Amino acid sequence: MHRVVYFSNANLDLTFSAIEAMVAKAAERNRPLQVSGALHYNGHNFLQILEGPHQALTPLYLQIRKDLRHSGVVKLAHMRISTRSYPDWGMRLYCGAPKRVGAPLETTSREGDLPTMIDAFFGLGHGAAFA
Numbered sequence: 538m539h540r541v542v543y544f545s546n547a548n549l550d551l552t553f554s555a556i557e558a559m560v561a562k563a564a565e566r567n568r569p570l571q572v573s574g575a576l577h578y579n580g581h582n583f584l585q586i587l588e589g590p591h592q593a594l595t596p597l598y599l600q601i602r603k604d605l606r607h608s609g610v611v612k613l614a615h616m617r618i619s620t621r622s623y624p625d626w627g628m629r630l631y632c633g634a635p636k637r638v639g640a641p642l643e644t645t646s647r648e649g650d651l652p653t654m655i656d657a658f659f660g661l662g663h664g665a666a667f668a
């Protein structure tokens with residue numbers, strides 16, 4: 538199983554209800570692919586964590602990259618994982634600078650510290666990712 542994490546700039550025209558609808562649709566599409574994850578949104582940027590089988594994640598990420606609802610997609614991580622950090626949802630939306638999630642998270646250095654990565658790239662604002 539793999540995890541892909543990316544950062545992007547949300548299209549300025551995107552309303553919150555449009556994002557909610559997009560995530561609901563994404564969740565429906567992800568479940569049969571055994572893909573789960575989280576989409577963080579701070580009003581300007583997305584940080585998405587996609588977890589699932591490699592053969593599902595790769596085409597999905599390429600499809601998401603092309604989506605005109607965001608731009609400047611930068612992949613932050615692509616790693617092999619043994620446990621999902623977001624096991625229960627096809628896709629879950631978090632708004633605002635994300636707090637540390639309660640889900641079980643791997644902390645081994647090989648798999649990375651996901652909350653720290655989210656804080657570093659997202660919690661400090663969109664400038665931080667490009668600093």
Ligand SMILES: Cc1cc2nc3c(=O)[nH]c(=O)nc-3n(C[C@H](O)[C@H](O)[C@H](O)COP(=O)(O)O)c2cc1C
Nearest residue numbers: 563564566567576583585600601602604606607628
């Ligand atoms: C920030 C962002 C996150 C997205 N996340 C997902 C996702 O997790 N799963 C998914 O199927 N589509 C997701 N999408 C939508 C896809 O880019 C694409 O629109 C969707 O897969 C339908 O593709 P289609 O309209 O070509 O059939 C996301 C789009 C954006 C802008």
